[in-house]
Amino acid sequence: MKKTVTAFALGALFAIPAFAQKGETVRIAFIDPLSGAFANVGANQLKSWQYVAEQMSGAKNAAGVKFEVTGFDNKGSPQESLSALRAAIDQGFRYVTQGNGSGAALAISEAVAKHNERNPGKEVVYLSYSAKDPSLTNEKCNYWHFRLDADTTVRMEAVTAFMKDQPKIKKVFLINQNYSHGQQTVRFFKEGIARQRPDVQIVGEELIPIGTVKDFSPYVAKIKATGADTIVSSNWGSDLTLLVKAMNDAGLKVGMYTNDANVSGTPTALAAGGDSEVYIISPNHNNHTGELGALSAGFKQKFNDDYYMYTSYNGIVLLGDAMAKSKSIDPAKVAAAMEGMSIKSFAGEATMRKSDHQMQQAMFISKWQKVDKTNPYSVENTGYTFAPVKRLEPYVASTPTSCVMKRPS
Incomplete structure (x- = not known):
């Protein structure tokens, strides 16, 4: 007892x-x-x-x-x-x-x-x-x-589904960081756009060393030379900020689709170039x-x-x-x-x-624009914001998995 x-x-x-x-x-x-x-x-x-x-x-x-x-x-x-x-x-x-x-x-x-x-x-x-x-x-x-x-598959599924209804997109240039995420952005964008918009041309692609490029002007010159009307880039941080600055310096105004254009430093660089057609594909936006x-x-x-x-x-x-x-x-x-x-x-x-x-989860396509009554949040105090233009329900961009999960006994 x-x-x-x-x-x-x-x-x-x-x-x-x-x-x-x-x-x-x-x-x-x-x-x-x-x-x-x-x-x-x-x-x-x-x-x-x-x-x-x-x-x-x-x-x-x-x-x-x-x-x-x-x-x-x-x-x-x-x-x-x-x-x-x-x-x-x-x-x-x-x-x-x-x-x-x-x-x-x-x-x-x-x-x-x-x-x-x-x-x-x-x-x-x-x-x-x-x-x-x-x-x-x-x-x-x-x-x-x-x-x-x-993940990258979900984001590329979302962006190519959006591009399907953007007839002005004809020529795309891919510029991404040379590591797994950047490489997979290229792969899954190509697969998605071939399915959603087979008429779109990939006119150039670059994989850049991550976090080391200080001058993006040679890359911008290549983009201009191809006649691309759209850029797809999963760059983030300084690699995106410096790309935007080089585009401003060259006067290159083309559509750009990103994951992280709202991340520290990039909005300020975008604002220096004034109005531009820049999008973010993300499960969030700035104007909740x-x-x-x-x-x-x-x-x-x-x-x-x-x-x-x-x-x-x-x-x-x-x-x-x-x-x-x-x-x-x-x-x-x-x-x-x-x-x-x-x-x-x-x-x-x-x-x-x-x-x-x-x-x-739901995904959003957000577009760079000046703040207004509907979208009043000023990103980095620039007077600009990323305004949601399309919401995609979770099932739209969801992608299958090959995971064979091994759970603890």
């Missing part, structure tokens, strides 16, 4: 943390460039995660937990990402997030999977808020990785209203900077809902709860697809 009582008491003792998540602190390690060519982007996104964590802690999330986000500088390098991940795990972080660079994302995903296999009971969950390499949710899918953003509009306004007031990484909002909502569902902050239980979970996102209902951990 005594043994039974003791066993019961011990069981109750160890059950308490699992069912008492309210009031607990959940620490998230942010691993991205905080120095080097993309430091301005990483700094904005760290502030975004920290701001949302602060705004949505306690009673503002379903679990009633407090979120804290700490930055770790990976210098944009996969190798440095692994060092940062080790440091975070050594400091007791059980949740990590990263988004700038698919090379870093693949390294972190693989390292997290190995760590969890070797350290049962000390699992780590990885939330990818921006890395878009499709392999992360296909052949290299990993149970502990959850992607909050839309209601709670999210207030969130953006508060961020702007606090930092004099734009809140554009709305996937950080989805990440906090997803974690809070999963912790409430599992009644735990334990990563193993939270990961199981996140599978197949639907949340109220910044763009309506979004679902973390169970088969591959790819968020299924």
Whole structure:
């Protein structure tokens, strides 16, 4: 009898943390460039995660937990990402997030999977808020990785579906960074446009070394020489900002389709060139209203900077809902709860697809224009904004997966 009582008491003792998540602190390690060519982007996104964590802690999330986000500088390098991940795990972080660079994302995903296999009971969950390499949710899918953003296949499906109804597009030039995301943009754009608009010509393509080109004028000269009327570029950070500046200097005015023209520095460069036909394909836009509009306004007031990484909002909502569902902050239980979970996102209902951990969500095509009464948010205080011109429901741009998910026994 005594043994039974003791066993019961011990069981109750160890059950308490699992069912008492309210009031607990959940620490998230942010691993991205905080120095080097993309430091301005990483700094904005760290502030975004920290701001949302602060705004949505306690009673503002379903679990009633407090979120804290700490930055770790990976210098944009996969190798440095692994060092940062080790440091975070050594400091007791059980949740990590990263988004700038698919090379870093693949390294972190693989390292997290190995760590969890070797350290049962000390699992780590990885939330990818921006890395878009499709392999992360296909052949290299990993149970502990959850992607909050839309991958390259989804984005290219969305943009080519939009281009189908743009008859003025005749000649396209592709300029992208020479790593997995840029290479896959080329591949999946070509596949999509051949299906949606087989009459469109690809008149040129360039893969540039990431984060090292300082003068894009030779590339702009090539684009002009082809007679392209449209550019498709998945460049981000300084590689897009400097491309825009070179286009301004050359007086090149053509349509441009991007993923990240609203990211730090690029809107200011666009505004210097005045009106232009630039689009973003993304699961968000700059002119949300209601709670999210207030969130953006508060961020702007606090930092004099734009809140554009709305996937950080989805990440906090997803974690809070999963912790409430599992009644735990334990990563193993939270990961199981996140599978197949639907949340109220910044763009309506979004679902973390169970088969591959790819968020299924609406996509927006947004266009660069001057602010107006309908779209009043001034990006980087330029007097311009990215106004949503088309919303695509999740099923329109959703793409299949080849993931064969290996779940913990």
